[in-house]
Amino acid sequence: MKNISYRSFIAKYTQRIIIPWFIASVIYLLINTLFFDVVWNAMTVINFFLYPFYHLWFIPGLLIMMSLLWLVVNKRLSFTAVLILALFLSIAWFSYLKHWQLDSTFLYWLGDKRFYIYFFFYVLGFYIRNNPTVTFYKRVPLIVSLVAIAFGCLRSVGFMHKLIPSSTSGLFFISLNFGIITLCLNQVIQNNKFNNRLTDFCSRQSLAIYLYHYLSILLIKDTFSGLVMNIGIPGVLMPYIVAVILFGIACLTVLPSIALMEKIEKINPLVFGNISRR
Template sequence: MSLKTQTYYPGLDAIRGVLIILVVLSHCLSPGTPVFILYSFHMPLFLGIGGFLIKRDYIRNTSTFQILHKYLYRMIIPWILAVGIYYLWRRLLNISVDPQHEILYPYYHLWFVPALLCMVLTVKLFEYWNVPYNVVLGASMLLCLGWYILYREHPDNAIYPWLYYLGDKRIYGYFGFFYLGYILRAYPDLVPKVKIHYVLLVAGVSLFLLIVSIYFPVNRLVSFLPYWVLNIGLIYWAIVYASEQTLTKNSFILFCNKQSLAIYLYHYSVILLASSFLTIKGPLTVALFLITVVATYLTVYLTSSLPFVNKYFFGYTKA
């Protein structure tokens, strides 16, 4: 397989379908070890795959305006509509909303779309300036380290108040993983060949060490190493080994990949609605997860047959 020339990666469809389900699960569960584990890898891996799916030739030869136009219906308009829906929801509940804060720190899960768009445009900028990929990757991993130490567990950390105006810090914390995926496709000849069982062993040990750090707290600088290695290992596994494999033909998982944006944007509305009627604690969080998955799936599946909804609300523009 050529990572650079191949155009379809069936394994990544399956992985992204599973990841979006894990995102929903992480939003349903109460804080604890399972949530810590999910947050340790699902977004870095999702973004690493996202970076890989962007071709370097496209980034270098396409204007910023054309890139924005490409994502206008795929992400931007659906995101704006979702922002409006969640805004109206909170206003109906008499929850105060600060417009400036909403711009810098989008509501709950809505940070992902502007973050992804910013990452794409940042890569475009670095390519325009011809910044060496190793410099960008090294600097982005240092940013990830800074985010991990200062903001990962304390996103509202006010140690440097002026940093507030830089917006949601996950953009900076996760960019390195996005860029890693990007260069794995852009420079396939530089990708080292490592046996898969070694990759999975190292990733597994790293995850174990991260879990241990919950119960035996260590300096964040120390716990960053297994976090970093875990996600590099998973991104390497997904792209180098799993991407060409047909991991599953399960229609539900593949549908979750196809309509991942719709599920991501609107699953939380089901959680909010269910939580307004039920007190969700303990085992009920599993019930909440099942309700959310089923309700979101059925809603998206049934309404995706409407071209207007599919295009403007779900961002699915393919035939």
């Protein structure tokens, strides 16, 4: 990222990220056209890029965050100041995003705005990776990580979301992600846990899993949601039961499919973005 032109920077990620994302977007758009009434006009094409289908919003957001960091690194801006500003942006954006009439203002043209919430964590991850001396997370005890996760989940439990002001929701969001990050860095990475063929495969094909995991869910969710409802599970538990079932089926269908298709010479680099297959 450092000491390279922006054109070279984008070219580096064109085959790795942009082309696979574009292909996936077209596939989902065609599926959406088949199952739903899509009116094709100029705004349909514009919204195709501004507001990608369902989960595909993250890739444009990732490219924007990477571009901002390229600017920070090559213009020698203060990383500490950027980190503080990113923290403020993430908290403020998360807390007030639901209350802004974004679609009726100039903010509409910023596209899907969920990724701004994660800007702080992206900057923090970049900072940790490029500064080996930054080891604050190693001093975070396991109990602190677990408490941070529990606190972050508090606002989503039962009636608590009605008691806690929405303006403070950003703090719960930061707490939850802080707990998850420190837990993963300390208990998984530092202790070298869960290092096996499955995690190696998921790491290698993480982009493919991200792009196409929803495809199986899209095809089966209505069927299994109906089955769970017919069983008579209480309404409070039903979303969690459905989520577990869908997650299991997605793993059993998507992972083997990707494992088979990655052996095809053209699909692996072009569709999955996996340029160097192991």
